[in-house]
Amino acid sequence: MLWDRGYWLPQDNRPASQALRDGELKLVLAGEKLEGGWILVRMQSDREQRGRINWLLIKHRDQWARPGDADALLRKDRSVATGRTMRQITAGGERYHGSPDHVANALPAAAPHSRPLPQRSQAKHSNAVLGVAISNPHKLLWPEDHGDPVTKFDLARYLEAVGAWMIGHIAGRPCSIVRAPNGLGHPTFFQRHVPVRMSRHLVATQVADEPKPYLQIDKVEGLIAVAQLAAVELHPWNCAPQRPDAPGRLVFDLDPAENVAFDEVVTAALTLRERLEALGLRTFCKTTGGKGLHVVTPLRADKRQTIGWDEAKAFARSVCVAMAQDQPDRYLVKMTKRLRTGRIFLDYLRNDRTATAVAPLSPRLRPGAPVSMPLDWRQVRRGLDPLRFTIRTAPRLLARGSPWSDYGDGARPLVDAIKRHMSA
Numbered sequence: 001m002l003w004d005r006g007y008w009l010p011q012d013n014r015p016a017s018q019a020l021r022d023g024e025l026k027l028v029l030a031g032e033k034l035e036g037g038w039i040l041v042r043m044q045s046d047r048e049q050r051g052r053i054n055w056l057l058i059k060h061r062d063q064w065a066r067p068g069d070a071d072a073l074l075r076k077d078r079s080v081a082t083g084r085t086m087r088q089i090t091a092g093g094e095r096y097h098g099s100p101d102h103v104a105n106a107l108p109a110a111a112p113h114s115r116p117l118p119q120r121s122q123a124k125h126s127n128a129v130l131g132v133a134i135s136n137p138h139k140l141l142w143p144e145d146h147g148d149p150v151t152k153f154d155l156a157r158y159l160e161a162v163g164a165w166m167i168g169h170i171a172g173r174p175c176s177i178v179r180a181p182n183g184l185g186h187p188t189f190f191q192r193h194v195p196v197r198m199s200r201h202l203v204a205t206q207v208a209d210e211p212k213p214y215l216q217i218d219k220v221e222g223l224i225a226v227a228q229l230a231a232v233e234l235h236p237w238n239c240a241p242q243r244p245d246a247p248g249r250l251v252f253d254l255d256p257a258e259n260v261a262f263d264e265v266v267t268a269a270l271t272l273r274e275r276l277e278a279l280g281l282r283t284f285c286k287t288t289g290g291k292g293l294h295v296v297t298p299l300r301a302d303k304r305q306t307i308g309w310d311e312a313k314a315f316a317r318s319v320c321v322a323m324a325q326d327q328p329d330r331y332l333v334k335m336t337k338r339l340r341t342g343r344i345f346l347d348y349l350r351n352d353r354t355a356t357a358v359a360p361l362s363p364r365l366r367p368g369a370p371v372s373m374p375l376d377w378r379q380v381r382r383g384l385d386p387l388r389f390t391i392r393t394a395p396r397l398l399a400r401g402s403p404w405s406d407y408g409d410g411a412r413p414l415v416d417a418i419k420r421h422m423s424a
């Protein structure tokens with residue numbers, strides 16, 4: 001019987017094959033029946049059963065654990081492919097043919113989580129976006145109880161709509177993805193490396209000192225290919241394209257405590273902008289898709305490569321420290337959540353070689369399907385509501401304005417800014 005199916009990822013630095021040889025594999029599952037963290041442990045070989053090796057699958061205590069519910073789980077004895085019970089299968093009869101996805105979509109059990117595609121798409125019977133086939137297109141990634149529902153197909157269409165704008169900020173750099181095969185409220189996988197069976201639209205990029213190739217997305221079709229993997233968030237490196245060791249931009253993440261009004265975050269962004277522009281840098285602002293704002297400054301690649309990530313990070317930190325020293329009642333540079341009360345954490349930690357920041361226009365796996373929206377500085381003022389920028393609204397709003405239109409001309413050498421900062 002095909003008892004369960006879905007996605008899994010080892011939660012270990014060892015390759016899964018090595019972990020299995022060692023007899024203990026930690027993994028996260030996003031299946032139709034099993035979810036969350038599990039450990040697969042090899043039992044001592046049983047003398048009675050001579051040579052037969054049993055494995056125990058043990059549930060981690062996490063939000064998907066259901067203590068005392070083991071029997072209920074075992075009673076789910078129907079095939080996820082055909083819906084038949086073990087008794088029906090052993091009795092024979094009607095056989096299951098065809099693709100598992102096709103059958104799963106036709107099952108009554110799947111109905112509450114499905115909705116029909118628009119008629120037009122059905123007429124063309126195409127689940128492809130830019131030639132990339134989307135399996136399980138009806139899968140709800142942002143379910144309807146969190147505002148407008150968004151399916152996997154909707155995600156692919158969204159990335160098609162904004163992809164040309166996005167891709168320049170992603171291409172040429174390793175890009176981590178957050179995969180949510182079962183959508184919001186279910187287990188997620190943070191994936192840095194290339195998937196096992198990789199689409200031809202994706203790139204495997206080898207980075208010095210890193211054994212495994214990183215995932216890289218160089219074209220819009222690649223964005224659709226990761227939508228097919230249920231990648232709901234994109235987090236690229238901040239290096240210059242094709243130069244993993246060269247800082248290509250700085251990202252300052254303004255991260256407010258729970259009780260800070262968004263207008264205060266707006267003030268922080270404007271203050272930081274003033275500081276950075278005074279050092280000769282050009283700045284760009286975007287929402288994070290959450291409660292913060294990002295201030296981004298593009299850097300002109302330094303040909304002699306005298307400025308590396310150590311210097312860039314030290315600079316970013318120093319700018320944030322100066323801002324916090326001027327207004328310690330508003331800002332702090334320590335990550336500790338406990339200390340943050342009523343203040344905004346000036347998070348400079350995105351600025352490191354392997355650190356990532358959410359890409360402009362990347363969706364976020366949060367209620368309402370918000371996106372990290374690039375803004376015109378004129379929009380960064382009191383009353384700005386970051387939650388109005390969603391997968392549904394962003395394509396239209398992007399077409400209406402021209403945020404970051406001068407980003408390409410905005411790159412400045414960091415070395416000059418560092419000199420000015422030191423002499424200030």
Ligand SMILES: [Mn+2]
Nearest residue numbers: 253254255347
């Ligand atoms: Mn942060």
